[in-house]
Amino acid sequence: MIAVGALLHVKQLSRSPFEIAIALFVPVVQATLAVYLFRAGGEPDRLLEAAVGAGLMGVWSTVLFGSGGAIQNQRWQGTLEMIMLAPRSPALVLLPVTLATGITGTYAMLATLAWGRLLYGIPLDFAHPVAFPVAVAGCIAGLGMFGLLLASSFVLLRHANALANMLEYPIWLVSGMLVPVTALPGWTGPVAAVLPTTWGARAVHEAASGGPVWPALAVCLAISLACLAAGWVLMTYVERRARVTATLALA
Amino acid sequence: MGVRVAGPTHRFAAMGEHAIEAVGLHRSYRSRTGWLRPQRREVHAVAGVDLTVGHGELFGLLGPNGAGKTTTIKLLNTLLIPTGGEARICGFDVVRQTREVRRRIGYVFGGDRGLYDRLSARDNLRYFAELYGVPGREQKRRIAELFELVRLTGREDDRVEGYSRGMRQRLHIARGLLHRPRVLFLDEPSIGVDPVAARELRQTVADLAATGTTVLLTTHYMAEADELCGRIAVIAGGRIQALGTPAELRHHADGRRVLEVQAYGVTDGQLAAIRARPGVREVSLAVHGAAQVLGVQSDAGVDVQADVLRELDGVRLGRVTARQPTLEDAYVAIVNRAAEPTPVAGPVPA
Ligand SMILES: Nc1ncnc2c1ncn2[C@@H]1O[C@H](COP(=O)(O)OP(=O)(O)OP(=O)(O)O)[C@@H](O)[C@H]1O
Ligand SMILES: [Mg+2]
Numbered sequence: 001m002i003a004v005g006a007l008l009h010v011k012q013l014s015r016s017p018f019e020i021a022i023a024l025f026v027p028v029v030q031a032t033l034a035v036y037l038f039r040a041g042g043e044p045d046r047l048l049e050a051a052v053g054a055g056l057m058g059v060w061s062t063v064l065f066g067s068g069g070a071i072q073n074q075r076w077q078g079t080l081e082m083i084m085l086a087p088r089s090p091a092l093v094l095l096p097v098t099l100a101t102g103i104t105g106t107y108a109m110l111a112t113l114a115w116g117r118l119l120y121g122i123p124l125d126f127a128h129p130v131a132f133p134v135a136v137a138g139c140i141a142g143l144g145m146f147g148l149l150l151a152s153s154f155v156l157l158r159h160a161n162a163l164a165n166m167l168e169y170p171i172w173l174v175s176g177m178l179v180p181v182t183a184l185p186g187w188t189g190p191v192a193a194v195l196p197t198t199w200g201a202r203a204v205h206e207a208a209s210g211g212p213v214w215p216a217l218a219v220c221l222a223i224s225l226a227c228l229a230a231g232w233v234l235m236t237y238v239e240r241r242a243r244v245t246a247t248l249a250l251a
Numbered sequence: 252m253g254v255r256v257a258g259p260t261h262r263f264a265a266m267g268e269h270a271i272e273a274v275g276l277h278r279s280y281r282s283r284t285g286w287l288r289p290q291r292r293e294v295h296a297v298a299g300v301d302l303t304v305g306h307g308e309l310f311g312l313l314g315p316n317g318a319g320k321t322t323t324i325k326l327l328n329t330l331l332i333p334t335g336g337e338a339r340i341c342g343f344d345v346v347r348q349t350r351e352v353r354r355r356i357g358y359v360f361g362g363d364r365g366l367y368d369r370l371s372a373r374d375n376l377r378y379f380a381e382l383y384g385v386p387g388r389e390q391k392r393r394i395a396e397l398f399e400l401v402r403l404t405g406r407e408d409d410r411v412e413g414y415s416r417g418m419r420q421r422l423h424i425a426r427g428l429l430h431r432p433r434v435l436f437l438d439e440p441s442i443g444v445d446p447v448a449a450r451e452l453r454q455t456v457a458d459l460a461a462t463g464t465t466v467l468l469t470t471h472y473m474a475e476a477d478e479l480c481g482r483i484a485v486i487a488g489g490r491i492q493a494l495g496t497p498a499e500l501r502h503h504a505d506g507r508r509v510l511e512v513q514a515y516g517v518t519d520g521q522l523a524a525i526r527a528r529p530g531v532r533e534v535s536l537a538v539h540g541a542a543q544v545l546g547v548q549s550d551a552g553v554d555v556q557a558d559v560l561r562e563l564d565g566v567r568l569g570r571v572t573a574r575q576p577t578l579e580d581a582y583v584a585i586v587n588r589a590a591e592p593t594p595v596a597g598p599v600p601a
Contacts, residue, residue, distance in 0.1 A: 001381045008378045012369050078364030081330055082426075086382035087353035093382065243332045246280060
């Protein structure tokens with residue numbers, strides 16, 4: 001059920017012309033900016049790191065706002081009520097939706113790497129060719145579970161998208177494109193450390209460029225499972241609240 | 252041998268006696284208006300609805316816009332939690348036994364939302380079949396069967412965004428039937444559907460009811476309700492104003508006659524004057540193309556035709572006909588009475 005659901009949601013997402021444009025365009029921009037910033041900074045040897053860093057930020061924004069946006073879209077489409085009406089735990093109903101955003105988020109990161117390779121010849125020697133797909137799968141799972149936690153707030157708040165829209169582009173610009181991840185101010189360190197996205201991306205990165213993959217992946221999955229548990233509890237509560245406050249539908 | 256095969260136990264029979272039961276159902280919405288000085292406003296959308304619908308019954312819910320029909324349906328199908336009263340579907344409480352209720356119900360609403368536009372019709376059904384736990388082996392057969400039922404065979408793999416209104420509506424119905432629900436809620440299923448498609452839709456609904464599915468239907472088309480529904484409740488202002496078979500409801504217009512006058516350019520002043528004539532009970536004005544059709548309900552013993560025609564002096568008139576009241580006339584009478592300043596308390600005996 002989860003697999004079929006996630007696949008169909010990816011299909012639905014991937015057929016939106018807007019999403020396709022974003023998905024094609026953004027990774028190119030991110031790869032380009034990463035390359036130029038680092039070249040300008042005179043650190044050409046850290047290009048791969050830059051590309052992964054840029055990709056990571058793409059993942060952040062996709063998951064932070066993608067899972068919420070997916071909920072909001074479903075509300076507009078009138079499908080949120082329909083899927084919440086299924087005789088299933090509400091978390092289980094929404095997990096495929098957020099997993100689908102996880103998949104698109106991970107795609108964005110991989111695409112950034114691919115473009116970096118294609119356009120700028122950033123070497124991608126897969127240090128762990130076996131670990132790489134595993135890390136990618138783990139990353140997707142982690143993002144999906146993390147997204148679930150975020151999605152619950154969108155189920156409850158009918159106008160949550162106003163907030164997300166306001167935040168999406170500034171955060172996206174600041175975090176992903178203008179400042180490579182290594183140049184972010186120090187206070188973001190602890191924040192990043194508790195987000196499963198950071199660890200998932202690091203696992204993917206290390207699988208690509210060498211380094212201990214498994215610890216990072218383990219941390220990512222551990223945090224994600226905690227998110228899943230929290231999301232499960234929260235979602236059950238939120239679903240009930242939404243039925244009290246009538247926020248599943250638009251009107 | 253001392254072992255008895257458990258038949259339908261007494262308790263079960265008692266639990267499942269009615270498909271739908273509602274007692275004192277109440278739902279209010281809180282809304283805030285104004286940004287700077289927010290004011291809380293409370294709308295009593297459903298204000299004490301009692302309802303029982305038997306298994307296999309086709310029950311209609313009629314009422315003007317904002318009467319509380321959709322809210323009633325959403326209370327019964329677990330999308331909203333009532334602010335008062337309780338309801339059971341097949342014996343299961345809609346608040347406490349949500350999952351049991353959801354397994355047994357289907358919900359279809361009118362309009363073109365509620366489907367994944369960028370997916371094919373088949374993918375839409377596949378997704379909901381998964382959600383409803385239709386076993387993988389059965390899915391294919393069930394989906395093909397439903398495409399057949401709603402006459403979409405041949406278009407299964409087209410994306411829904413390319414579907415017409417009527418096709419979407421039929422897909423919606425197929426979606427609602429995937430898990431073979433015992434109780435089906437249809438909220439204005441024929442809105443925006445052409446007359447031929449609407450007739451087919453009525454046939455589908457009638458077939459469903461004939462095979463034992465309980466259907467709760469809302470509609471604004473009197474003829475549809477008259478043709479389909481075994482019983483009808485007229486709801487206005489969140490309360491049931493009248494309840495009975497179409498024939499019983501028609502009695503609300505008993506002792507009345509209806510005068511229909513085709514006219515061109517009746518003014519509001521003239522309408523008010525006609526309404527004030529002795530013996531006149533209801534006045535309605537509908538527009539058909541260039542012509543207006545003025546409907547005047549009056550006490551059967553009073554001939555108001557001369558009075559009406561005198562008030563319409565100077566207006567170009569077409570055909571003038573007198574006829575027996577229809578279900579629609581009864582509906583108008585019930586709703587108008589509900590809208591009067593001192594509403595009749597409780598449901599009116601049919
Ligand atoms: N989510 C909501 N928040 C606030 N008020 C609402 C909400 N939904 C409905 N209402 C109000 O509740 C009342 C009943 O609405 P409802 O949708 O049940 O009417 P209806 O009988 O289905 O009407 P229609 O024939 O137009 O579909 C209306 O006054 C409406 O404005
Ligand atoms: Mg309605």
